[in-house]
Amino acid sequence: MSRLSIISHYYNHLSMVLDQIAYWESLPDSFLSQVEFILIDDCSEQRHEFAPTRLDLHVFRITTDIPWNQGGARNLATIMARSDWALFFDIDQRFHLEPMAELIATLDRMQATVMYYLKGTGLFDESTGTAADHHFNTFLVNVANFKVNGLYDEDFAGRYGYEDVYLPMVWVARGGQRILIMDRIFFADLGFRTTTLDRDTSANYELLKRKVAAGIRKPAGILRFAWEAVPVPRIGPRVGAPYYQPAK
Secondary structure, three states: OOOEEEEEEEOOOHHHHHHHHHHHHOOOHHHHOOEEEEEEEOOOOOOOOOOOEOOOEEEEEEOOOOOOOHHHHHHHHHHHOOOOEEEEOOOOEEEOHHHHHHHHHOHHHOOOOEEEEEEEEEEEEOOOOEEEEEEEEEEEEEHHHHHHHOOOOHHHOOOOOOHHHHHHHHHHHOOOEEEEEOOOOOEEEOOOOOOOOOOOOHHHHHHHHHHHHHOOOOOOOOOOOOEEEEOOOEOOOOOOOOOOOOOO
């Protein structure tokens, strides 16, 4: 069984997904033998048939069209994860090999009650208009504990924002801690954002206030959509030196 499930999700913009896969395929066997990759297609407009890969890659497609359903996509990935630990990040971030390999080597010493945030570069805090040292929705978590004391509230799906704000509130309310690992830079942000969907946060902000006023509770009723597994053919180990060519 893999030691870490590396999880992301996407809506359209397949070129970025394929670019990430090309990067992952360039990584050494010593790293890839310890991880599985889970990608959730959040009902993109076009289906994609994936080429054979040497990765332990699992793709699932949400077939119910719900705007801004990233919380639901991450819940689905959590249920599908087969590792004890999971790393969640957005598809427009790229992790660095060496610090990630070092992180995997220390998983046995990590605390299951802690949500670990990872330092990155190129990040921007929209709420303050300033640079940020980590992405609010990029974190490492123990899968079993996340299922019991976390998961995303899918009441926020359909409108933009605040599902990633409510999640850590639930985590802390149920006894969890949050720690930022500051001694290494794990991610580089690629500076991409979805612009084809409504980004008005007002409705979800009001929903957040109502939920906080009512008492912060663990979400109920996850996976409120249909989904299917996407076949990903497997091939043997890579022959020759690793090679990575960024997408044009």
